[in-house]
Amino acid sequence: MSPVLAGVLQLLALIAALALAYRPLGDHMARVYSSEKHCTPEKWIYKAIGANPSAEMRWPAYLRAVLAFSAVSVLFLYLLQRLQGILPGSLGFVAIDPDQAFNTAASFVANTNWQSYYGEQAMGHVVQTGGLAVQNFVSAAVGMAVAVALVRGFARSRTGELGNFWADLVRGTVRILLPIAVIGAIVLVACGAIQNFAGIHEVGQFTGGTQQWNGGAVASQEVIKELGTNGGGYFNANSAHPFENPTPFSNLFEIFLILLIPFALTRTFGRMVGNLRQGYAILATMATIWIGFTALMMWTEFAHHGPALDVAGGAMEGKETRFGVGASAIFSVATTLTSTGAVNSFHSSYSGLGGGIQLLGMQLGEIAPGGVGSGLYGMLIMAIIAVFIAGLMVGRTPEYLGKKIGTREIKFAACYILITPALVLGFTAAAMALPTPGNSMLNSGAHGFSEVLYAYTSGANNNGSAFAGLNADTQWFNSTIGIAMLLGRFLPMVFVLALAGSLAEQKPVPETAGTLRTDKPLYTGLLVGTILIVTGLTYFPALALGPLAEGLAA
Secondary structure (H helix, E strand, O other): OOHHHHHHHHHHHHHHHHHHHHHHHHHHHHHHHHHOOOHHHHHHHHHHOOOOOOOOOOOOHHHHHHHHHHHHHHHHHHHHHHOOOOOOOOOOOOOOOOOHHHHHHHHHHOOOOOOOOOHHHHOOOHHHHHHHHHHHHHHHHHHHHHHHHHHHHHHHOOEEOOHHHHHHHHHHHHHHHHHHHHHHHHHHHOOOOOOOOOEEEEEEEEOOOEEEEEEHHHHHHHHHHHOOOOOOHHHOOHOOOOOOOOOOHHHHHHHHHHHHHHHHHHHHHHHHHHHHHHHHHHHHHHHHHHHHHHHHHEEEEEHOOOOOHHHHHOOOOOOOOOOOHHHOOOOOOHHHHHOOOOOEEEEOOOOOHHHHHHHHHOOOOOOOOOOOOHHHHHHHHHHHHHHHHHHHHOOOEEEEEOOOOHHHHHHHHHHHHHHHHHHHHHHHHHHHHHHHHHHHEEHHHHHHHHHHHHHHHHHHHHOOOOOOOOOOHHHHHHHHHHHHHHHHHHHHHHHHHHHHHHHHHHHOOOOOOOOOOOOOHHHHHHHHHHHHHHHHHHHHHHHHHHHHHHHHHH
């Protein structure tokens, strides 16, 4: 079987698996977030934290709860790292340096999971399982909660109440993430991923001696790393490491986990607003971009430029032979179009145009299908922008799902869109202008610029993957990328929740003959075009200096 055919068949198998899971999971999540009942474990949690899950919140209260929970999480994870040297199960590792501890705490709480350290050489069992793995669950649940709050804004009328954050957080963790993670961890262990609390030991015979490895609860952390679109690996090699991702089947299963909830949330959206066709329109938009980017990446990496690539069947530099070009390309696009950041190949070794596809995938705003929760609310923001543009074309007040999109709503949407590019381009410009950050670049010229642009694009968009040619473990990059991750995660949530509150207060607008049908293919095409045009106008100059210049010069 040719490598190209193998890659296409894997892509088709992945689409089929996602299609089978789409309806049952989407409906289940809609029931979870619409239910008024609380199961016994959830009641214990509410009692422990002193929350009343039945108390409805307006958007300022919902936002305060999100920010308070996240701030406490950052502080807890920071202190856990700083105290690692005196904790049991630390494997002899010392406390993490302050700047790196801040960067890591911000990263995992912001659902970014950017790592400027070697996991197997820095973090013991307590930090890995009690700190990082826990944040993999709750940071994903926070994103889902904010998305559901926005959906309620569309579904409700003449009220500013958006639900209860603590109930949404706990339900998302207990009823959705935990059950899937348990089943997924069992599958990964069956595939060969390790799951233990072993200490450091020497394995194998290598040139000049042995190599040291430490064990860990890898399978359980791997599954939520992918399912929650987190991306932080137990080992520095991430999902290219055989302890995390042993076989081609486990590789395909991990891609499935990455895309599962973001795609299924469109069904949840349609169910909660009472119009499944609206959910299908959002799904079609996400799927069109994802399939298009995947096909383009596979074509770019399979393109042969000489006898060496002919023999290898594609651009194999930086890719695992057990996965090949096709599976590596699919994984790469899945992680950069979501806020996952996991890697099973060396992104810096992709072709110049391949690196540009990875960058553009993140710069779209992580919406196709995007992160768990964040992908849905980001896409709904773009849907509002597309409706506004259509309204300008025909001279009508724009409407979406029976709600008028007025000046206030557009301001919230515009602020949401402008935050991330401002962070990415501002920090990249500062890093390139100052003398010290440039010393961290492995390469000069266009590729070196791409390394820096990729780092801030990944951080501000809460992705977490890296070109890996940049030494980001410096005070400058640890601090600035940490700030970019926090601002890129929580500032947009401010405008999402404010928009949700504004929509929930409106009364429904009756549909007329002049109302734009947002559940039709024409609108889907408009939405795809809006996303690509807005992103292109924002980032094209930066892309032209980096991956495009490198690709055209190759």
